Amino acid sequence: MHDLLPFLAEHDFFKDLDEKYLSLLVGCAKNVRFEPEQVIHREGEPADEFYLIRKGKVRVEIHSTGIGPVVIQTLTDGDVFGSNWLIPPYKWLFDYRAVERTRALSMDGKCLRGKCDEDHDLGYALMMRFSQVLSKRLYMTRMQLLLELESFEDDE
């Protein structure tokens, strides 16, 4: 597993993270692979992990009664997904599915939750990083709302 250390150390998400925490994270990481169309997680499942995409593409879906699955976001190389391992009630809020063959690192959030409780510096470091991901996502969603308003489409 130690070969994962350079990958984690170079990843933007873990930039400037203390080396002792990087080693600890390596202990919680494993390589995973998803085939095209494979479901990674479904809404409501326990959120006990998060992922760093190494290569590939994942889509985030909401199942709408009447319409069926609606894709609301795609994630690709370098993206991090799954923040609900940190936030009660620790459940996946959407469906996640691989668009193409995807290699990722799966991080054991259940184990990390305990470690964050024991060591608040680690908890703070991870919380800081996830707040950036979440605030960027919120910003993009708001820009998307603006696009809807600016579209000047007549209701038909």
Added chain:
Amino acid sequence: MTVSKVEKETRGTFTLELDPGESGFPFLPGQFNMLYVFGNGEVPISISGDPERPDILVHTVRAVGKVSKALCRLRPGDVLGVRGPYGSSWPVDACRERDILFVTGGLGLAPLRPAVFHIFNHRRDYGKVILLYGARSPDRLLYTKELETWSRALRVEPAVGSAGPDWKGHVGIVTNFIARMDCDPAQTKAMICSSESMMRSMISELNLLGIPDREIHLTLERNMKCGLGLCGHCQLGPTFVCKNGPVYSYDRVKELLAKREL
């Protein structure tokens, strides 16, 4: 000029082809015309055709108000007034041998399309070329046939706000994907077109990648009347969008883009 063809692009957006007659209608990518619909009024509309086809004058119009709706009601054989071409152009000649990143959404592709045509027609003169183009949904993407043709020589990256499961492109706003385009900031010239709020968001991502303000070009679509830099209708601080613009490098209009009411 006479309308020779009308094509519906998406709901409320139409592409009009006009016949400029024997002399043709040469223009530079990024320039616009003042189109006059008799009895309705005159509005600025970008030229969206291939600059190497001066025999067809192309405009893509979204019906938003009185004049644009009247333009979208025109049919082949109808006649309209055309004044132009006016304004500045995309720096396609000045960025030969450079990498180009186009970022745009919805109707924003219309003013950029002549620049994309130019680069596609002279592909060997340029480095890596990426077109990151967004729309609210797949059925709202403009020029889908051309996107396919262009994708043979350029990297076309479509992104939509939401989609069904069979959509293979990106989902999310285009800004979200700028960082994923693997651009070499020292080599890249960015050309962007969208609403001003969206362009501010694009620019902040481009800056984060290391692309400086002077390497970002954009088009401003402030309302205008005369098209000649005389009436002051489109005056934006010290600049007249119709004459000095609509295409600017961002470092020249940075202060203005940050101001709310001008």
